[in-house]
Amino acid sequence: MSNRLDTLPTFEVRVNTSALSRRRFRARGRATNTLLGCAGLLTVALIAQFLAPLGIVRAQDLPPTTVILAAFIDLLGEATMWMAVYDTIYVWAIGLVVASVAGIVVGVLLGSSEPLRRATSSTVEFLRPIPSVALVPLVVLVFGPRYESALVLVIYAAFWQVLVQTVYGVADVDPVVADTARSYRFSRWGVMRYVIWPTALPFVMTGIRLAATVALVLTVTAQLIIGTPGLGQSIALAESGGANARMYALVLITGLLGLAVNIVVRLVEKRVLAWHMSFRKDASE
Amino acid sequence: MLEVTHLQKLYRTAETSFEALRDVHFTVAPGEFVCLVGPSGSGKTTLLKCMAGLMKPTSGTVRVADKAVAGPPEGLALVFQEYGRSLFPWLRIAENVELPLKELKIPGKERGARVAEALAHVGLENSARSYPWQLSGGMQQRVAIARAIAYRPDVLLMDEPFAAVDAQTRADLEDLVREIWRDLKITTLFVTHDIDEAVYLAERVIVLSSTPTIVQREMIIDLPSERDQLSTRALPRFSELRHDLYAEIQKAKTHSALTLTA
Structure with a gap:
């Protein structure tokens, strides 16, 4: 290798090979990660497979993996399961959109007005830590076991995530950028549209990403506890009917839904913040 | 085009008061290229912010194109160091x-x-x-x-714009600014702490004292208007002006409104 390098115009060759090997190394790193991830999953599946046969747990408490997978495949053919998935996504999506819009609007207002922020901060700090689940009795009283109950819980939980991040984002405007906009006499709207919003956007996207996960958790929780239609309700029904393999299969589907939500939100984030990602990458190199 | 009249700026907190500008007074004629120099901590940035309408002076006025500045004025562009x-x-x-x-x-x-x-x-x-x-x-x-x-803009304010670039780039940018000034005839006020840069660029240099700041001296730069990094800097007159300005800045390091008016 070194012999061949010495006979060639060395500088460029070396740069090329190092870049190439770096790329190869990265690709190999990615492949290793995937492999390790799969190995982890497989190990858990294997352990679960043998826990019951070995008598460590009862088969009805944790059926072997193969039994759960069979139930999972059965579920994929059931229309009611897909209906439950649809109901879950429906509540999740509406809740997330309402919470995001409200969180952004209120966040921008609070973030750009110091007096307003001070006036509201104690209220925000009081309301924010209240777990959404604590509101279950209230929403059941008001709405009963309907969509709206779940929706209120989802919006309440997701709203704070977006709000807090937006307030931080708005406060993150660089003083030099702010002075630049002022010295060019930008209008109020211009400052909002061209300075504050783009600065806050990465924070807002983080808020939405966190809110998306929280919203899904709350959707399923509401369905489990209140019994509004959806995957959570199906899980509760399967459990009370003693169909444990089916229950685990439903949990698996809920988990996959969570995974899908995360992937989708990350893709959206990557698209929206293309300039920002590359900006950060360049700055770090 | 740009008039700064008896400008004073005090920074006040509950207990302390710091006087950055005492009595800064100068004008820049339409189409002129003026460099503002001063030792570090001579209130250059404060002065610039007051001129750009980003900061309210305690007393005194700034006028851009015959209009008093209250907030960022029309027809003024600011180029930042950062x-x-x-x-x-x-x-x-x-x-x-x-x-x-x-x-x-x-x-x-x-x-x-x-x-x-x-x-x-x-x-x-x-x-x-x-x-x-x-x-x-x-x-x-x-x-x-x-x-x-x-x-x-009618007035271009530049706040140490080339302080953070390498020497070669800096020379190119200096020529660019001269060229723009000559072609577009924009009244230019260029803040710098670099003596060579001030002499090379300006038609006139205003030297600020230490804080509390006043205008310590104004120097006419009587170099030919066609300037060139090699030949202009090689002129005997360039060295003389550079020498004078250097001495003036050295003096400014220990001088302020307190010592100069006393």
Whole structure:
């Protein structure tokens, strides 16, 4: 290798090979990660497979993996399961959109007005830590076991995530950028549209990403506890009917839904913040 | 074009009061190129912010194009030292230059023409679609200059714009600023702490004292108006002026309103 390098115009060759090997190394790193991830999953599946046969747990408490997978495949053919998935996504999506819009609007207002922020901060700090689940009795009283109950819980939980991040984002405007906009006499709207919003956007996207996960958790929780239609309700029904393999299969589907939500939100984030990602990458190199 | 009249600036907190500017008084004639120099901590930035309407002076007035400054004035463009932070990283180069024109409600067609012209002026016509962070420091500062000239200001204020670029780039940018001043006849006030730069660029140099700041001295730079990095800097007159200015700055380090008026 070194012999061949010495006979060639060395500088460029070396740069090329190092870049190439770096790329190869990265690709190999990615492949290793995937492999390790799969190995982890497989190990858990294997352990679960043998826990019951070995008598460590009862088969009805944790059926072997193969039994759960069979139930999972059965579920994929059931229309009611897909209906439950649809109901879950429906509540999740509406809740997330309402919470995001409200969180952004209120966040921008609070973030750009110091007096307003001070006036509201104690209220925000009081309301924010209240777990959404604590509101279950209230929403059941008001709405009963309907969509709206779940929706209120989802919006309440997701709203704070977006709000807090937006307030931080708005406060993150660089003083030099702010002075630049002022010295060019930008209008109020211009400052909002061209300075504050783009600065806050990465924070807002983080808020939405966190809110998306929280919203899904709350959707399923509401369905489990209140019994509004959806995957959570199906899980509760399967459990009370003693169909444990089916229950685990439903949990698996809920988990996959969570995974899908995360992937989708990350893709959206990557698209929206293309300039920002590359900006950060360049700055770090 | 730019009149600074008995400007005073006090920074007050509950217990303390710091007088940055005591009594700063000078004018810049239309089409003139003036450099403002002073030892570090001589209130240059404070003065500039007051002139740009970003800060309210305690007393005294600034007038730009015969109008008293209260808030950022019309027809004034400011080029910052921190070019990397003054450009909008989420906008492409052309969009960065265009944005202030959009805010001025200039029709799209004219905007496009002005942006193209300004970018051509600073030699960046091929980078219109890049993002600021894809360019070198010197090129980023060129973008900030293009943004300022596309705005067609009456007065161009530059706050140590080349303090953070390497020597070679700096020389190129100095020539660019001279060229723009000559071609567009924009009244230019250039703040620097670099003595050579001040002598090379200016028609007149205003020397500030230490804080509390007053104008310590004004020097006419009687060099030929065609300037060149090699020949101008080699002129005996250049060395003399440089020497005088150096001595003046050394003096300014220990002088302030307190010692000079006492």
